[in-house]
Amino acid sequence: MTQPLIHAENLHKTFPPAGAKGPRVPVLGGITLDILPGEMVSIVGPSGSGKSTLLYCLSGLEPYDSGSVQLAGRELGTLGRGALASLRRTHVGFVFQSYNLIPSLTARENVALPARLARRRTDRATIDRALADVGLIDRASHTPGQLSGGQQQRVAIARVLAMEPDIVFADEPTGSLDTATGADVLRLLRAAASKDRSVVVVTHDLEAAAIADRVLVLRDGTIHDELQRPTPGQVLEAIRTAGAVA
Incomplete structure (x- = not known):
């Protein structure tokens, strides 16, 4: 049986109240899930349903209150800050809506930066291959300010691909992009989910959700529904059934 890259069991997370007093606010209410090697999973739901919080807890960016998250066989709740950072550098890549590129560095230098920070040897051929994979080898010497939003997001994806992580987490990766450019970014992420990488x-x-192998529909911090290779219409109907507004 295939071992999951991520296994979460009865995951709970709360946030402090907005004021000085009052009970903590529940965000995740007992989520259990597996992420298998080679699959793409989308998480959808209304604002406040816990989507981004779940992603951050699964990736080790956010601590959880109770339950368990195992990433690449390691229990995140038992790791200190340094060990968590090391685990993320080794196994995890992130793609965010804001790109997080260094303005003064070229595309090639931005792609090479994580390996340099991790003190890993990554040759120029590997960096250029990642840029070529996202169609930007001809922009390797350009800084972010000389690139469009879609090109900057593709540099961010190349940065992830060059590190060859086991799992890629993407939080609203097309939120700042037009429809056509967003579709290009989604195709790259879809292609990244292959063999042992999820x-x-x-x-x-x-549309972004529907390209995944599975779609998890969240409502009030719990998994309300799970869809296998759905159409956009089926995703919309599942969200409506959950009482959410797409």
Whole structure:
């Protein structure tokens, strides 16, 4: 039986109250899930349903209150800050809506930066291959300010691909992009989920959600529904059934 890259069991998370007093606010209410090697999983739901919080807890960016998350066989709740950072550098890649590129560095230098920070040897051929994979080898010497939003997001994806992580987490990766450019970015993420690498995407975009192998529909911090290779219409109907507004 295939071992999951991520296994979450009865995951709970709360946030402090907005004021100085009052009970903590529940965000995740007992989520259990597996992410298998090679699959793409989309997480959808209304604002406040816990989508991004779930992604951050699964990736080790956010601590959880109770339950268990195992990433690449390691229990995140038992790891200190340094060990968590090391685990993320080794196994995890992130793609965010804001790109997170260094303005003063070229596309090639931005792609190479994580390996340099992790003190890993990554040759120029590997960096250029990642840029070529996202169609930007001819922009390798350009800084982010000389690139469009879609090109900057593709540089961010190339940065992830060059590190060859086991799992890629993407939080609203097309939120700042027009429809056509967003579709290009989604195709790259879809292609990244292959062999032993998995991709988890949080999105409000029904088209983005529907390219995944599975779609998890969240409502009030729990998994309300799970869809296998759905159409955008089926995703919309599942969200409506959950009492959400797409």
